[in-house]
Amino acid sequence: MTFELFLQHLINGISLGSLYALIAIGYTMVYGIVRLINFAHGDIIMLAAYFVFFGVGLFHMPWWLSALLSIVLTALVGMGIEKAAYKPLRDAPRISILISAIGVSFFLENFGIVVFGGRPQAFYSPKVFQGVIKLGNVSIINLGIIIPVITIILLMGLVYIVNNTRTGMAMRACSKDIDTAKLMGIDVDRIISFTFGLGSALAAVGGIMWGLKYPQLHPLIGIMPGLKCFIAAVVGGIGNIPGAMLGGFILGIGEILLVAFLPGLSGYRDAFAFIILILILLFRPTGILGEKVAEKV
Amino acid sequence: MLEIKDLNVRYGGIHAVRGIDMSVPQGSIITLIGANGAGKSSTLRAICNLVKKSGTISFMGEDISRLPTREIVKRGVSMVPEGRRVFADLTIYENLVLGAYTRKDESGIKNDIEWVYSLFPRLKEREKQLAGTLSGGEQQMLAVGRALMSRPKLLMMDEPSLGLAPLLVRDVFKIIQKIHEEGVTILLIEQNARMALKVADYAYVLETGAIALSGSGQELLQNQEVTRAYLGGV
Ligand SMILES: Nc1ncnc2c1ncn2[C@@H]1O[C@H](COP(=O)(O)OP(=O)(O)OP(=O)(O)O)[C@@H](O)[C@H]1O
Numbered sequence: 001m002t003f004e005l006f007l008q009h010l011i012n013g014i015s016l017g018s019l020y021a022l023i024a025i026g027y028t029m030v031y032g033i034v035r036l037i038n039f040a041h042g043d044i045i046m047l048a049a050y051f052v053f054f055g056v057g058l059f060h061m062p063w064w065l066s067a068l069l070s071i072v073l074t075a076l077v078g079m080g081i082e083k084a085a086y087k088p089l090r091d092a093p094r095i096s097i098l099i100s101a102i103g104v105s106f107f108l109e110n111f112g113i114v115v116f117g118g119r120p121q122a123f124y125s126p127k128v129f130q131g132v133i134k135l136g137n138v139s140i141i142n143l144g145i146i147i148p149v150i151t152i153i154l155l156m157g158l159v160y161i162v163n164n165t166r167t168g169m170a171m172r173a174c175s176k177d178i179d180t181a182k183l184m185g186i187d188v189d190r191i192i193s194f195t196f197g198l199g200s201a202l203a204a205v206g207g208i209m210w211g212l213k214y215p216q217l218h219p220l221i222g223i224m225p226g227l228k229c230f231i232a233a234v235v236g237g238i239g240n241i242p243g244a245m246l247g248g249f250i251l252g253i254g255e256i257l258l259v260a261f262l263p264g265l266s267g268y269r270d271a272f273a274f275i276i277l278i279l280i281l282l283f284r285p286t287g288i289l290g291e292k293v294a295e296k297v
Numbered sequence: 298m299l300e301i302k303d304l305n306v307r308y309g310g311i312h313a314v315r316g317i318d319m320s321v322p323q324g325s326i327i328t329l330i331g332a333n334g335a336g337k338s339s340t341l342r343a344i345c346n347l348v349k350k351s352g353t354i355s356f357m358g359e360d361i362s363r364l365p366t367r368e369i370v371k372r373g374v375s376m377v378p379e380g381r382r383v384f385a386d387l388t389i390y391e392n393l394v395l396g397a398y399t400r401k402d403e404s405g406i407k408n409d410i411e412w413v414y415s416l417f418p419r420l421k422e423r424e425k426q427l428a429g430t431l432s433g434g435e436q437q438m439l440a441v442g443r444a445l446m447s448r449p450k451l452l453m454m455d456e457p458s459l460g461l462a463p464l465l466v467r468d469v470f471k472i473i474q475k476i477h478e479e480g481v482t483i484l485l486i487e488q489n490a491r492m493a494l495k496v497a498d499y500a501y502v503l504e505t506g507a508i509a510l511s512g513s514g515q516e517l518l519q520n521q522e523v524t525r526a527y528l529g530g531v
């Protein structure tokens with residue numbers, strides 16, 4: 001394999017990894033605070049893509065406006081799901097809320113099939129994303145640059161919010177000790193809601209860019225990326241935000257390079273994430289950046 | 298200032314607090330003593346609405362028993378929870394800032410951080426350090442400092458001297474009195490019953506969830522039953 005070709009694959013891997021990272025963060029942030037695997041998170045991606053699809057196709061809005069509205073709407077849906085399906089179960093046994101999450105996921109998928117139709121649709125992709133940049137012998141589709149750049153900007157923004165704002169500090173406090181966070185006067189419900197909103201908004205960006213990269217839309221489109229991003233969060237250390245980013249990039253880059261170097265295995269592409277998951281669970285169950293199990297003093 | 302009537306706390310089948318009446322007058326130091334599992338922590342947690350409970354709790358004449366914890370904190374009640382519970386992966390400075398979460402007065406918060414640092418100079422030296430790296434005693438100081446950051450009218454402390462060396466325990470009591478002199482009313486739970494009774498204006502003895510005895514600190518120090526059960530011998 002030539003160096004140019006390798007570079008091309010690497011860039012492709014980075015942009016897939018970016019999408020995984022954006023989506024994985026939602027899993028990890030929610031888990032960090034509510035200790036819940038939000039199974040509906042994958043389907044949120046699908047909703048975001050359909051929102052853009054309908055914004056442009058049905059309401060004839062400009063693409064950028066549809067994308068913006070989709071992000072806001074998806075964040076609201078994420079917050080709504082928390083209010084309706086998780087909040088009432090917060091004091092119930094852990095398994096109830098998990099089952100509720102699975103229920104929401106099935107609901108969204110079937111809602112999609114009934115309302116959006118099961119037939120695959122073509123996702124609109126504005127021309128700006130399709131141009132090709134040539135760097136020496138390497139030619140990259142604009143999207144291959146735009147996705148990582150947008151991702152990095154968003155991730156830096158997220159890290160800033162979490163580390164340097166009052167709300168971010170409150171999020172970190174809630175993820176360690178809800179009762180003591182309450183004693184500080186933190187409105188824990190609001191922080192949880194904000195966390196769902198933020199995670200869903202990032203997933204929406206991921207979902208929209210997913211649609212640009214793989215422009216075939218159908219109601220079950222969120223399942224596989226959802227699963228892989230959950231794995232990315234576990235690989236990085238669930239509950240740990242930089243971990244989710246790292247896990248996302250490892251899975252994305254790994255998946256693309258696997259196919260590039262061993263084309264014979266390309267049929268196993270989706271299995272790659274699961275193999276990594278099994279390896280991590282065997283050798284480092286808390287994930288790469290995960291902490292040791294918290295000790296109580 | 299704080300009036301508790303017929304407080305009950307149940308955890309599933311366990312009836313941990315059984316119909317307690319208590320009163321904490323403004324400007325006083327009140328202490329709550331009792332054996333392990335007597336229901337002391339449950340009582341404080343009930344006041345802050347961190348556990349399900351029945352009964353009425355009023356603070357400054359207002360019924361606070363149905364308010365969410367943050368509203369209770371906003372009204373001037375602050376608590377140092379049992380076992381310190383500092384936020385280990387936040388810095389000392391961030392822990393203190395979180396203590397002032399209900400406040401909006403930036404400059405007042407800055408001043409109070411300095412005030413806490415003057416009470417506990419050790420914390421200032423370690424300002425940027427993660428709270429989890431502090432020693433047990435230092436974490437306890439941080440927990441007290443953090444609770445003060447909301448500028449409470451009533452400070453409730455759940456075993457602030459737990460696990461501290463005797464010398465440090467004396468320091469903690471000095472700090473308690475200093476905070477009290479600044480006009481903060483104090484409700485104190487202590488294993489160290491003798492020291493607690495010495496500083497307390499009034500004390501309640503809790504036994505299996507009910508108040509067995511109450512009286513001024515001096516009275517209880519001289520009470521034989523109390524001496525035998527909580528002060529270690531004659
Ligand atoms: N979350 C809980 N779930 C079930 N039972 C609990 C819970 N918290 C406390 N209890 C029980 O309630 C009773 C009172 O506990 P509490 O913590 O109030 O005692 P305490 O007086 O503070 O004891 P200690 O001096 O050991 O701190 C105990 O029997 C305890 O086992």
Ligand SMILES: [Mg+2]
Pocket residue numbers: 337338339379455
């Ligand atoms: Mg206790």
